[in-house]
Amino acid sequence: MSGPLLEAVGVSIQFGGLKALSDFNLAIHKGDLQGLIGPNGAGKTTAFNVLTGVYQPTQGEVRVSGLRVNGRLPHQINHLGLARTFQNIRLFRALTALDNVKVACRGQAALHVEGVGPGAKFRGALRNYRDWWRALMLTPGFLAEERELTRQAEHLLEVMGLSHRRDEEARNLPYGEQRRLEIARALGTRPKVLLLDEPAAGMNTREKADLMVLIRKLRDEFDLGILVIEHDMKLVMGICEKITVLDHGETIARGAPAEVRSDRKVIEAYLGDSYLESHGGAA
Amino acid sequence: MQTASAVSGSGGSSGVPASLRGILPVLVALPVLLVLEWLLSNSPFASYLLSIMAVNIILAVSLNIVNGMTGQFSIGHAGFMAVGAYLAGVTSLALKDVALSFLPVAVSDQVFLVVALLAGGISAALAGFLVGLPSLRLRGDYLAIVTLGFGEIIRVVVTNTEAFGRALGLSGIPQTSTVAMVGFWVFLVVLVSRRIAGSSHGRSLWAIREDEVAAEAMGVNTTGYKVRAFVISSFFAGIAGGLFAHFVPIINPGSFTFVKSMEIVVMVVLGGLGSTTGAIVAAVFLTLLPEALRSAFAAFGSESTLAQQVDQIRMPVYGLLLVVLMLSRPQGLFGTKELWEVIPRWIPRRRKGM
Ligand SMILES: Nc1ncnc2c1ncn2[C@@H]1O[C@H](COP(=O)(O)OP(=O)(O)OP(=O)(O)O)[C@@H](O)[C@H]1O
Ligand SMILES: [Mg+2]
Numbered sequence: 001m002s003g004p005l006l007e008a009v010g011v012s013i014q015f016g017g018l019k020a021l022s023d024f025n026l027a028i029h030k031g032d033l034q035g036l037i038g039p040n041g042a043g044k045t046t047a048f049n050v051l052t053g054v055y056q057p058t059q060g061e062v063r064v065s066g067l068r069v070n071g072r073l074p075h076q077i078n079h080l081g082l083a084r085t086f087q088n089i090r091l092f093r094a095l096t097a098l099d100n101v102k103v104a105c106r107g108q109a110a111l112h113v114e115g116v117g118p119g120a121k122f123r124g125a126l127r128n129y130r131d132w133w134r135a136l137m138l139t140p141g142f143l144a145e146e147r148e149l150t151r152q153a154e155h156l157l158e159v160m161g162l163s164h165r166r167d168e169e170a171r172n173l174p175y176g177e178q179r180r181l182e183i184a185r186a187l188g189t190r191p192k193v194l195l196l197d198e199p200a201a202g203m204n205t206r207e208k209a210d211l212m213v214l215i216r217k218l219r220d221e222f223d224l225g226i227l228v229i230e231h232d233m234k235l236v237m238g239i240c241e242k243i244t245v246l247d248h249g250e251t252i253a254r255g256a257p258a259e260v261r262s263d264r265k266v267i268e269a270y271l272g273d274s275y276l277e278s279h280g281g282a283a
Numbered sequence: 284m285q286t287a288s289a290v291s292g293s294g295g296s297s298g299v300p301a302s303l304r305g306i307l308p309v310l311v312a313l314p315v316l317l318v319l320e321w322l323l324s325n326s327p328f329a330s331y332l333l334s335i336m337a338v339n340i341i342l343a344v345s346l347n348i349v350n351g352m353t354g355q356f357s358i359g360h361a362g363f364m365a366v367g368a369y370l371a372g373v374t375s376l377a378l379k380d381v382a383l384s385f386l387p388v389a390v391s392d393q394v395f396l397v398v399a400l401l402a403g404g405i406s407a408a409l410a411g412f413l414v415g416l417p418s419l420r421l422r423g424d425y426l427a428i429v430t431l432g433f434g435e436i437i438r439v440v441v442t443n444t445e446a447f448g449r450a451l452g453l454s455g456i457p458q459t460s461t462v463a464m465v466g467f468w469v470f471l472v473v474l475v476s477r478r479i480a481g482s483s484h485g486r487s488l489w490a491i492r493e494d495e496v497a498a499e500a501m502g503v504n505t506t507g508y509k510v511r512a513f514v515i516s517s518f519f520a521g522i523a524g525g526l527f528a529h530f531v532p533i534i535n536p537g538s539f540t541f542v543k544s545m546e547i548v549v550m551v552v553l554g555g556l557g558s559t560t561g562a563i564v565a566a567v568f569l570t571l572l573p574e575a576l577r578s579a580f581a582a583f584g585s586e587s588t589l590a591q592q593v594d595q596i597r598m599p600v601y602g603l604l605l606v607v608l609m610l611s612r613p614q615g616l617f618g619t620k621e622l623w624e625v626i627p628r629w630i631p632r633r634r635k636g637m
Contacts, residue, residue: 092493137305
């Protein structure tokens with residue numbers, strides 16, 4: 001068994017006086033499907049932002065495939081195999097559904113550019129300019145690459161059930177489809193670990209049910225580790241094997257859905273009395 | 284916005300060997316340009332006007348790569364034009380007495396012109412790299428501030444450098460520019476712009492324009508792409524400056540002021556941020572407008588002062604144009620679309636059965 005694909009060790013981040021995340025630990029292995037829950041403002045999205053390099057942790061370490069990524073840029077971390085969706089949908093609104101995914105596929109195609117070792121940066125830069133030159137001269141290799149990108153993107157649209165929206169601008173898609181397009185786009189970067197930030201928000205019950213099936217299918221088909229933030233308890237409890245609960249940046253519980261559900265602190269902080277009542281008491 | 288169009292469009296010429304496909308449009312354009320050159324050989328004013336127009340098109344189309352496609356805001360394009368103009372000018376002056384005796388004079392002139400232009404273009408590209416790298420790392424309006432400063436710094440440097448003729452300007456640059464040469468560069472910048480727009484590079488630029496955070500999260504090296512777009516844009520601004528230096532009798536710092544930069548920005552905004560053909564149409568329009576006003580004034584009364592005032596009222600006119608545009612059609616003439624995507628919608632549809 002190899003080590004975790006994504007790991008957070010004692011990660012804390014502070015915004016001015018606010019400790020949005022303290023001593024956060026996490027390990028995602030290949031094939032994991034984990035959940036991250038907690039009340040509004042608990043620090044869930046902040047955790048995603050720290051993991052993906054949008055924010056730098058004030059303390060602790062983030063590792064992707066065992067490699068320390070503190071200080072790396074988001075696109076570099078993405079190249080290492082970490083992709084995400086956004087809570088407040090951030091599609092390339094004026095681009096077609098297909099192009100949205102192709103942008104992400106392209107990022108992966110350029111991956112070989114960033115090697116390591118002395119001179120790598122220079123070689124990378126040269127290679128980048130050569131890539132542009134190939135595009136300007138429409139070399140056969142370039143055209144073949146473009147066709148391959150299109151093929152990959154079309155496949156991902158199909159997987160996410162969006163083939164019929166191929167040439168529509170992302171902003172014109174209904175809400176639920178925009179969320180699915182975000183997932184298709186994230187998959188375009190060929191991640192090892194996928195972070196989903198409230199993928200079911202705004203969906204109706206049927207869409208949510210379909211999404212649950214889909215997320216499981218993605219995990220199996222793409223051999224992913226997945227971490228989901230979600231407020232819908234039915235969805236989280238239904239698909240996740242392990243759940244981490246945050247409150248005010250602190251990890252207050254972690255474990256299998258049944259354990260978390262019956263945890264006193266979790267019920268007090270998040271699930272609330274109404275949850276207890278409707279589920280006939282957990283303690 | 285469908286970015287695949289350029290690739291499929293240009294790739295459609297299937298009868299052509301793959302190795303030639305990339306430069307096929309150039310091979311087609313060259314004879315056309317030479318014929319144009321021949322037709323205009325006896326009309327210096329038309330040639331001059333066409334050259335000015337061409338320089339403006341190159342400037343607008345190249346700025347559109349940064350301000351339109353990538354969604355950044357550069358307002359110092361005239362500065363890069365100046366770098367190109369002066370470096371190309373100085374190069375030409377240095378090479379003035381050299382000749383390629385085995386070639387006819389006209390051809391040898393063009394060879395030296397190309398050398399000078401490349402010197403100007405590459406210097407401007409280098410300047411673009413140095414200005415772009417630090418400022419494009421940051422998001423937001425830093426680029427506007429830095430490019431604005433850059434334009435002014437270049438003016439100050441030129442004004443105080445003996446080799447560039449100080450405030451008096453640089454004269455005696457061989458007037459070797461031709462309609463065919465400016466036409467060639469117009470053609471080239473349009474080709475480059477369209478091919479970028481239709482490639483995966485262009486797609487990444489659009490993505491940056493749409494949402495920089497998301498683009499970065501999807502593995503797009505946003506700083507890298509922005510810098511490369513900026514370098515290419517600066518290169519062509521330098522070429523435009525170089526061409527300019529070879530058909531006007533004198534270049535001085537007054538030709539590359541903030542007003543010139545704003546003029547180019549207005550062209551890009553008027554045409555529609557992101558539209559290459561929009562930038563062309565706007566550049567043509569804004570080149571002809573002052574000329575038309577000038578000749579109109581000259582025709583009414585032969586008061587030369589009135590005709591001269593056209594130059595002075597330029598800036599307020601541009602300002603007014605921008606305001607009206609922002610209020611009535613903020614996306615510009617074509618938005619992000621190209622001429623051929625827009626025109627069919629303007630033509631009233633025929634009835635079925637006709
Ligand atoms: N860039 C920032 N600067 C300052 N404070 C921030 C920043 N980002 C997040 N916060 C704060 O950190 C806390 C955690 O926010 P976060 O968005 O992570 O919550 P969340 O758990 O995702 O909540 P929700 O369920 O509403 O999405 C909040 O109090 C928020 O105001
Ligand atoms: Mg959140």
